[in-house]
Amino acid sequence: MSAKHALLGLLLDRSAYPYELADRLQARLGPAWEINSGQVYQTIRRMAADGLIEQVDGPAEGRTDRHIFAITERGASEFERWFGDTTEAARLARRPLLVKITLAGPARLKDALAQIDVYERDCAERIKELARERERVPESQGLQVRADHVLLRLGLSADIFQLEAELRWARHAHEMVCWLLDREAIWPSGRDRADASGQESKDRRAAREELFARMAARHLR
Amino acid sequence: MSLRLERVSKRYPRPGGGWRVALDGVSLEVDRGQMVGVFGPSGSGKTTLLQIAAGMQRPDEGTVIYDGERLDEMSASGRTRFRRREIACVWAGQVWQRRLSVLDHVSLPLLVDGRDHHGAERRAREALLVCEAEHCVGMELDELSDGERQRVAIARALVSEPRLLLADGPVSRLSLIEQEAIMVLLCSLAREAKVAVLIADSDAEALLRADPVLYLCDGKLVNPEPASERGRIYRFPPARARRAAGDA
Numbered sequence: 001m002s003a004k005h006a007l008l009g010l011l012l013d014r015s016a017y018p019y020e021l022a023d024r025l026q027a028r029l030g031p032a033w034e035i036n037s038g039q040v041y042q043t044i045r046r047m048a049a050d051g052l053i054e055q056v057d058g059p060a061e062g063r064t065d066r067h068i069f070a071i072t073e074r075g076a077s078e079f080e081r082w083f084g085d086t087t088e089a090a091r092l093a094r095r096p097l098l099v100k101i102t103l104a105g106p107a108r109l110k111d112a113l114a115q116i117d118v119y120e121r122d123c124a125e126r127i128k129e130l131a132r133e134r135e136r137v138p139e140s141q142g143l144q145v146r147a148d149h150v151l152l153r154l155g156l157s158a159d160i161f162q163l164e165a166e167l168r169w170a171r172h173a174h175e176m177v178c179w180l181l182d183r184e185a186i187w188p189s190g191r192d193r194a195d196a197s198g199q200e201s202k203d204r205r206a207a208r209e210e211l212f213a214r215m216a217a218r219h220l221r
Numbered sequence: 222m223s224l225r226l227e228r229v230s231k232r233y234p235r236p237g238g239g240w241r242v243a244l245d246g247v248s249l250e251v252d253r254g255q256m257v258g259v260f261g262p263s264g265s266g267k268t269t270l271l272q273i274a275a276g277m278q279r280p281d282e283g284t285v286i287y288d289g290e291r292l293d294e295m296s297a298s299g300r301t302r303f304r305r306r307e308i309a310c311v312w313a314g315q316v317w318q319r320r321l322s323v324l325d326h327v328s329l330p331l332l333v334d335g336r337d338h339h340g341a342e343r344r345a346r347e348a349l350l351v352c353e354a355e356h357c358v359g360m361e362l363d364e365l366s367d368g369e370r371q372r373v374a375i376a377r378a379l380v381s382e383p384r385l386l387l388a389d390g391p392v393s394r395l396s397l398i399e400q401e402a403i404m405v406l407l408c409s410l411a412r413e414a415k416v417a418v419l420i421a422d423s424d425a426e427a428l429l430r431a432d433p434v435l436y437l438c439d440g441k442l443v444n445p446e447p448a449s450e451r452g453r454i455y456r457f458p459p460a461r462a463r464r465a466a467g468d469a
């Protein structure tokens with residue numbers, strides 16, 4: 001999803017300056033929502049042009065970042081429409097690392113293994129960071145609880161769980177690639193196979209080309 | 222070149238009386254450069270289908286047309302001559318002469334055709350090299366592993382440079398890696414040598430590289446789709462569409 005609906009939700013709470021929205025977005029939803037001010041201003045300008053939000057502290061001229069914005073009726077109904085939409089299905093992640101491993105071929109498989117190790121370490125580090133961050137969010141006790149704290153912990157937990165799954169996958173990928181490196185594997189591309197094993201001799205290639213060419217020529221006669 | 226079977230039926234007498242239907246109105250087409258797979262359980266009629274396509278048997282009904290020539294109307298000797306010239310077969314569990322050397326075994330089709338011994342051996346060595354079985358040249362057939370036997374069988378099929386290759390269970394009893402290597406070889410035969418390849422197997426995984434794959438059940442091709450514009454000729458969706466449907 002884009003940041004648009006998250007920003008609309010924040011503006012439903014109260015009107016705000018764009019820079020304040022960027023801070024609140026991350027503070028409420030966690031580091032996965034880190035968004036630079038340029039992106040926020042761009043989104044705010046687009047939303048204002050679409051009539052979803054409006055400037056409420058004076059004339060519309062001047063810099064976007066110096067003005068307070070409020071949600072319009074149209075923006076509120078867009079948020080309701082999005083909130084009520086239940087069609088969003090679970091999506092599978094497209095992992096660039098998986099693409100690299102898949103297309104590495106035998107020649108680059110060891111390099112892919114090194115990248116898996118880096119990814120594994122990175123996942124473990126990020127999990128630790130996020131866990132520390134989650135601990136810093138005050139835990140609500142007693143009958144009265146801070147909903148924003150509880151929900152931020154929930155958001156951070158989502159990120160931690162996701163990274164834990166990534167870490168598990170990376171460890172599995174490490175095992176599988178090591179296993180593959182130990183085997184006499186057949187690769188989809190004949191070129192890769194030849195490069196890996198060095199077994200497809202020039203003689204075989206020449207014999208094959210000659211025989212196949214002769215056989216193909218039979219169809220022309 | 223194309224092989225075309227139209228409404229082919231075949232039945233065999235049962236020992237106790239009555240008939241067993243092996244093929245019932247089967248139609249299919251294989252073009253040059255195409256690798257068509259026929260998938261079906263044991264006893265579904267795959268071997269009968271290939272034997273009729275090879276001209277080794279005549280259908281009770283229907284026609285077998287090879288490049289415009291009616292194979293089903295030829296005499297037995299005419300079919301044999303035609304088969305030697307155009308078709309090669311790789312049969313599962315093929316019975317081989319046990320004491321023959323690999324080189325002699327692969328050369329044999331050429332020697333039968335009257336090729337000189339030296340020329341036949343040269344071609345046999347070439348076919349064995351292409352099939353990655355050149356190390357078997359000096360061995361006897363008894364000494365070969367299952368994977369080597371299949372490679373040698375394909376080399377023997379290639380030595381006569383056929384335009385149609387029929388293979389019945391070419392990868393049965395082989396390890397997955399051997400299966401893949403053999404199927405890659407057959408696939409390149411279709412793609413590069415423009416041979417029309419028809420493969421039957423009871424293992425659907427073995428036919429992943431074939432396109433289209435036809436499903437044979439109790440002597441009939443099971444057609445999950447309405448007949449195409451070509452009427453009786455059954456065309457299965459391309460592999461890409463099948464994979465997409467499987468992923469969905």
